Amino acid sequence: MPKRSKPKLPMHALVAAIVVLLQFPQLCFARTRNRYCSPAVCGNVSISYPFRLTTQPPNCGDFPFEIHCDSSNRTVLVTNQGVFYVQNISYERNTVRAIDPNLAVDDCSLPRGTLSFWDYIYRNLPYSLVFPFTSMYLVNCSMPVNSSSYIDASRCSVNSSGSDPPRDSYVYFLDERTHPHDFDESCRIEALVPIMVESINDLLNSDIYNLLKQGFEFSWIFPSKSLEATPFRALIRNLKYALQSYADSFIYYLFKGPHVANNSYYPPNSTYIICLLITGGFIISRTLPGIVCLIVLVIYKWRRRHLCADDTIEEFLKQQKDLMPIRYTYCEIERMSNDFKDKLGEGGYGSVFKGKLRSGYFVAIKLLGKSKGNGQDFINEVATIGRIHHVNVAKLIGFCVEGSKQALIYDFMLNGSLDRILFAKENKIDLSWKKMFDIAFGIARGIEYLHRGCDMQILHFDIKPHNILLDENFTPKVADFGLAKLFSVDASIVSITAARGTIGYIAPELIYKNLGGISYKADVYSFGMLLMEIIGRRKNMSTAVEHESQKYFPSWIYDRYYHGGDVDLGEVTDDEKIMVKKMVIVASWCVQIKPNDRPSMSKVLEMLETDVELLQMPPQPFQLPFEVPTDQSHGSNTELSHENSSTGETSALLYSSNEISIDIL
Structure with a gap:
C-alpha cells in the first residue's frame, strides 16, 4: 500500500500561525495588566491602556511616553523633549488633544514644546500614529529680520506707547517647510511647535496664537485598521512588541508584582542584577557544553595533526640508522642555548640562537617554527646534510624532536651569512675581490658536491646569500636545506609538485613548463643570480641607483662587458679585474633562460679556473625567445609581465630580489 504523503502547510497559514504565536505574549501580559494596571483619573482626564501614569509599571502602557498628574491635578504628557498638558483622551475615537503648558496661562510665555522625535516613536510602536497637523519653527534672532516668511512670534506688546526700545532678541515663526539655507544667520531654532493648520504663511500673529490655544490632536490606530498594514508588517510589529513586553515583564513581574516607592515606580538595582544573572546563567547553561565540546574537538584535532607529524619524523629517524648527528633532548637544547637568550x-x-656545548664548542641552534607537510622541512634538512660532510656544506651536529618542538644544531659561523657582507648598511665588512672570488668558488664547490659527490643527487632549490654561512676564515658553507630534494644521480629530469625557492633566485623553468624540465640546472641559475650580487655587492634589483639602466644590475653589467666596456672597481689590481670579468661571464652563462643553455656546476668550476681569454660571453641571458602564456605558472602568486623583454626589464620584474620563499606542496 503506497505511503500517504503528509499535507503541506500553506504559506499563508504558516504566517498566520506565527502571528498568533507572537500574539500569545500579548494575551499573557494583558492578564497581568488587569491585575496591576487599573484605570486612573487625573483632573477630568481618564488614563488607561495604552497610556499609563508614571507611578505604574512600564508595561501598563505601550507608548514610550508617560502621563504625570501634577500637584494642581493637571494631566501632563511627559516626553523626552518636553511636556504637554493633556486636555482630553477619547478612547472611542483613539485620539489625544494636548496643549503647550506655556499657552495654558495668559502671559507672555512662548510655546516651547517640540515633537520632532515622533517619527522615531512611530517606527517602534505596535500601533500606527496619525498626526493631522503641521509644525512650525520658533526661531530666536539677534537682529530683526525683514521677510514675509518670518512672522513675529511675540505674544505681548513690548511698549504700549508704540515706540519700541532696543531689544536683545527677536522671535519669529517660520513654516516647517522652510529650507535651512533660507534661515537668517542671526537666528537659531528654539522649538518645533505643532499647530492644527496646513501652512502659516498667510496667517497673522494673533491668528497663530488663537490656533495654538486650541491645542493639537493626534490619534493611534490598530494595525488591522491601518492602510499600511500587511501580514509581514504585522509580523514585524508583533515581534517587536513581544520582545519589548518580555523584557518589561521579566523585570517587573519576576518578583511577584511591582515595587512602588515615593509615588514613582522603579525596580531596585538588585532586580536588574538578579535578572541579568538569571538570563546569563540560562544562556551559559545552554551554550557552555557546546563551547567545551568545541574546545575539546579543536585540541584533539591539533594534537592529532602534531602526533601525525611526530610519527612521520620518528619513522624516518628509525629508517636512517646511519645518521651521524646526535639526538638531544629539549632540556639539553635549552641548557646549551642559555634559555634562548642570544638570538642570531x-x-x-623559525629562529636561530647561539649555543655552547659542554666541551666549550659554539653552535648555532635553529629552532623550527610551524612545521609544513608533516615535518617535511625537518626531514629535508636531516636527510640531506645529516649524512654528508664537505668543507663548503654546513655541518649538522645534532637535532631535537619532542612533539611540536624541533631543533637543528649546526657549527657556529662567526661571520654570519653572506647577505650581511653584501647588503649590510652598518658595520659592513669590506672584503677584497680575491676573497670575494674565493667565496664564490667555495659556494660553487659546495653545490657541485651536492649534485655529484653523494650517492643521491641533492637539489637545494634555495641558493641565495642568506643561506650561505661564513666561518672565521670567510670559508662559505651552503646551509638551510628546508626546500631540498633527493633524487637519483641518474635522473636528468626530476618531478616536483610546485615551484619552490625565493623570488629573485628561482629558476624560470620552475614557473614556466615549456622552458624545459626541472633539473640540477635550477640550482645553477640560483648560483648565477647570487654571483651577480657578489659582483655588484648589492641586490640585483635596486631603485637606489644613479641611472635607470643600473636598476637591474645583471642586465647592466652584462651590457657593459658584452660591448667591451669597463666598470669602475676602484683601486684594484689587474688580477682582480680579471677575476671580476671571469665572474661576470660565468654568471651570465648560469642565468640563461633555457636550462639547456646553462653549464653544470662542474663546468662552472672549470670556467672559474680557466684563463679569462678562453671564455666567451654568452648571448643575452634575459631574453625570452617566445611568448609564454600567463596560465602556465605553477602556483606562484607573483604577477608576471613579458613586455620589453629584450632590454632585460622582464627579468627584472620576474626575478626581483625580494626575500619571499615559495614552497607550495
Missing part, C-alpha cells in the same frame, strides 16, 4: 637571526623557518 629569524626567518620563515
